[in-house]
Amino acid sequence: MLRQVPHCGELSDGSGGVVPVELTSKVNAFIACMKGTEAGNGRCIALQGELGQPGIGCAIYANRPSTCREFANGLEDGSPSPECQRLRAGIGLPPLLPPS
Numbered sequence: 001m002l003r004q005v006p007h008c009g010e011l012s013d014g015s016g017g018v019v020p021v022e023l024t025s026k027v028n029a030f031i032a033c034m035k036g037t038e039a040g041n042g043r044c045i046a047l048q049g050e051l052g053q054p055g056i057g058c059a060i061y062a063n064r065p066s067t068c069r070e071f072a073n074g075l076e077d078g079s080p081s082p083e084c085q086r087l088r089a090g091i092g093l094p095p096l097l098p099p100s
Helices: 066-070 082-090
Strands: 024-026 032-034
Touching: none
Parallel strands: none
Antiparallel strands: 024 032
């Protein structure tokens, strides 16, 4: 898993952000991380469901941090991204198949 690091300006603590501050841990004065990802290899607190199973998703999808918004799980042609494939392999999941 990746360490999900929203900039403090993205947090819902009055700075105008939308990422629920109660789901984050402060890293320093400028950044926070999603709880569970502090060490860079844990499960984000907002992730619901079982890895590799249907129905897995983000509980705060509409309010997810920019690091999540910017991560593309697929390429423009619909094929899985190499980074997504690498992360899947790292946790023992089979690679995603390209669309037929």
